[in-house]
Amino acid sequence: MIRAALLIVAKDARLRLRDRSVWIFAFVVPVALTFVFSQIFPDQTDFQLSAGIVDLDGGDVAAGFTEGVVPELEGEGFVTATSFPDEAAARTAIEDGEVAAAWVIPAGFTAQVTSGDGGELRVLVNPDRALSAEVARGIADGYRTQLDRVSLTVATAATAARGQLPQAELEALADRAAAADAIVGIEELIAADRQLDPTSYLAAGMAIFFLFFTVTFGITGYLEEGQQGTLPRLLAAPISLPAIHLGKALGAFVLGIVSMLVLALASDLFLGAPWGPATSQGIVGVGVLVVAAVIASLGVMALVGSFAKTVEQAGNLQSIVALVLGLIGGVFFPVGAGILGQLALASPHGWFLRGLGDLAGEQTVAAVLPAAAALVAFGVVTAIPGILRTWRATS
Amino acid sequence: MEALLTCEGLRRSFGKLTAVDGVSFQVGQGETYGLLGPNGAGKTTSISMIAGLLQADAGEVHIAGERMTPRANGAKQHVGLVPQDLALYPDLTARENLDFFARLYGLDRDRRTQRIDQILEVIGLTDRQKDRAGTYSGGMKRRLNIGIGMLHEPRLLILDEPTVGVDPQSRNAILESVENLATDGMSVLYTTHYMEEAERLCDRIGIIDQGLLVAEGTRRELIATIGEQDLVRLKITGDVTAAATACDQVEGVSSSDAEDDQVVCLVDQAASRLPALLSAVASADASVAGVEVKEPDLEDVFLHLTGRALRD
Structure with a gap:
């Protein structure tokens, strides 16, 4: 059986090498898209927010932002801040492109916070500069969250003291509450728990996204043999039906592994975006994730392909599933740790990228094992019904 | 063997x-x-x-x-x-x-x-x-x-x-x-x-x-299964089915089938039976536009055995 399966693998490999569409899907498009996306989304280490500040309050809490948070971010090189006397000036500066966004601290802001009523920190943005707008909002949200805690603390203390506390003590209490936690960092705002740099993330995302298309060339091979008339001849030969299926699956596996490894190398060499640390642990870790991802893609696509009767049907179904799983898995943009981050784990793509992130963070093979196990589980759980359905249809 | x-x-x-x-x-x-x-x-x-x-x-x-x-x-x-x-x-x-x-x-x-x-x-x-x-x-x-x-x-x-x-x-x-x-x-x-x-x-x-x-x-x-008979094809103008039924009544005709615009008969000694076949067609208010007489082949065997043409 193995001999016959290997003969089919060798024959299919020869056919695939002559099929330009495989080259395009497996190698050219992923590298090209990674390059394009890497130009659209700048590296976070190069990113700098140019923002304006309008302090109409002038109080202590406003100063906590203008003299605490913003200078700290300026010191880290993430923000360059410019002060404006009023909101109109800030709007003009945004329209003129002098700054990408502006924070407006309204009059009475400090009083509202220290009285426990909360406060509204407004953000002016330029819709054409989406990333800057998101970062500006994120910084404001982080500070607001902090102030909400302060307001709650103050309100609780004021209520407990039933109005006995003097205003000076309430303000001191607010200052202590504000100092208790550091404001959320910009890196967290941009990348949440991601530790891969954006280009590596995109390159790996594109690779696994197109992996799901690439393996379909093998998975649909059985249908293809039927469509081009060669299946009866294979079935009439002294080889078993499982040998044919095994040959097709092995072919898809080899094609998937080769395409992923080539993309990993291309990503590192041509885009300067390695998928993992340049250590033996890093290389093995990437290898483990690649193998696990290919297993997952084979299982998922085998199941999807089992619902099709023609190559075209299979291609359409598999494309839809590959696209949806890719979007859920966050291959086109980092999904962070929120709801989208949780949703990403419903997709092999999400686990693959998470595994690479964990590897980048912990630098050990052990870090990738949970993601690899999840990927293999995806593959096995989907492959079993896929194989049973295909077996029932063909035997 | x-x-x-x-x-x-x-x-x-x-x-x-x-x-x-x-x-x-x-x-x-x-x-x-x-x-x-x-x-x-x-x-x-x-x-x-x-x-x-x-x-x-x-x-x-x-x-x-x-x-x-x-x-x-x-x-x-x-x-x-x-x-x-x-x-x-x-x-x-x-x-x-x-x-x-x-x-x-x-x-x-x-x-x-x-x-x-x-x-x-x-x-x-x-x-x-x-x-x-x-x-x-x-x-x-x-x-x-x-x-x-x-x-x-x-x-x-x-x-x-x-x-x-x-x-x-x-x-x-x-x-x-x-x-x-x-x-x-x-x-x-x-x-x-x-x-x-x-x-x-x-x-x-x-x-x-x-x-x-x-x-x-x-x-x-x-071919022997349909006997030493000739195959007669009559091209009919008019009701082909009625003509085939009429031909089936002629002595020496072992089968008569309507096929498109033709009546196909297996006949003993076709030459001597042709006048009777033409009369039978006329009696069915149809007329004969053409006549073909030949020895049977496998096509005719199939027709004889199944009542249908091989290319149906």
Whole structure:
């Protein structure tokens, strides 16, 4: 059986090498898209927010932002801040492109916070500069969250003291509450728990996204043999039906592994975006994730392909599933740790990228094992019904 | 003659449709046997079971004494299959196509090289062996399709309608190849709905219709089943069915069928019965626009046995 399966693998490999569409899907498009996306989304280490500040309050809490948070971010090189006397000036500066966004601290802001009523920190943005707008909002949200805690603390203390506390003590209490936690960092705002740099993330995302298309060339091979008339001849030969299926699956596996490894190398060499640390642990870790991802893609696509009767049907179904799983898995943009981050784990793509992130963070093979196990589980759980359905249809 | 292929009570259904219903026949060593029947008669389903592509619901196939099933790799070694549709890889060259299938059949390196060279010579593709099959003409593809089936020197070669959609020149070349195979001692099972191909190639013919083998024998034996009768075709103007009914009443007419605008009769001594037939047509308020009298052939045998034309 193995001999016959290997003969089919060798024959299919020869056919695939002559099929330009495989080259395009497996190698050219992923590298090209990674390059394009890497130009659209700048590296976070190069990113700098140019923002304006309008302090109409002038109080202590406003100063906590203008003299605490913003200078700290300026010191880290993430923000360059410019002060404006009023909101109109800030709007003009945004329209003129002098700054990408502006924070407006309204009059009475400090009083509202220290009285426990909360406060509204407004953000002016330029819709054409989406990333800057998101970062500006994120910084404001982080500070607001902090102030909400302060307001709650103050309100609780004021209520407990039933109005006995003097205003000076309430303000001191607010200052202590504000100092208790550091404001959320910009890196967290941009990348949440991601530790891969954006280009590596995109390159790996594109690779696994197109992996799901690439393996379909093998998975649909059985249908293809039927469509081009060669299946009866294979079935009439002294080889078993499982040998044919095994040959097709092995072919898809080899094609998937080769395409992923080539993309990993291309990503590192041509885009300067390695998928993992340049250590033996890093290389093995990437290898483990690649193998696990290919297993997952084979299982998922085998199941999807089992619902099709023609190559075209299979291609359409598999494309839809590959696209949806890719979007859920966050291959086109980092999904962070929120709801989208949780949703990403419903997709092999999400686990693959998470595994690479964990590897980048912990630098050990052990870090990738949970993601690899999840990927293999995806593959096995989907492959079993896929194989049973295909077996029932063909035997 | 010793039987190389024995089919006994082959039956196969697809849902409620019984495609093959109790077909039994034998093919001897070195014999060319034709399965003649219209499209949908059960020919391809029968050979799919014989070649081990399909499991029979009932009945058995034995080839060279070995029982054939989809898992019977030993029996499959004895069989070469030439499917009705082209069964080759267009992106591989002729040599690569042959090499792949030779490896599947386990031919060792020396034997493989020798057989591939021989087959390329036989099918006339030696000069084009390094070109991709997709670049070949239809006839060249057909020849390669047959060459792959013969590659491992099977004892039984099954050809499923190999001339369908082939130009006359290539068709003739294919028929000559099959004649040569029989001369070389290979047994051939040939399915067709072309009566003239069956008559030209086959030592014996099985007539199959609606899953049943309705008659079997040599051409002479099959024609004898409708007696020493002539076939009379009357081209009718008017009610063809009424004319056929009227002709059926004429003495010496053993059968009379309406077929398109014709009445087809099997008649003893046609020359002496023609006036009575013309009168019968006139009595049915129809008229005869043309008359053709000929000896019966396999087409007529099929019509006689099934009441339908072979190409229906």
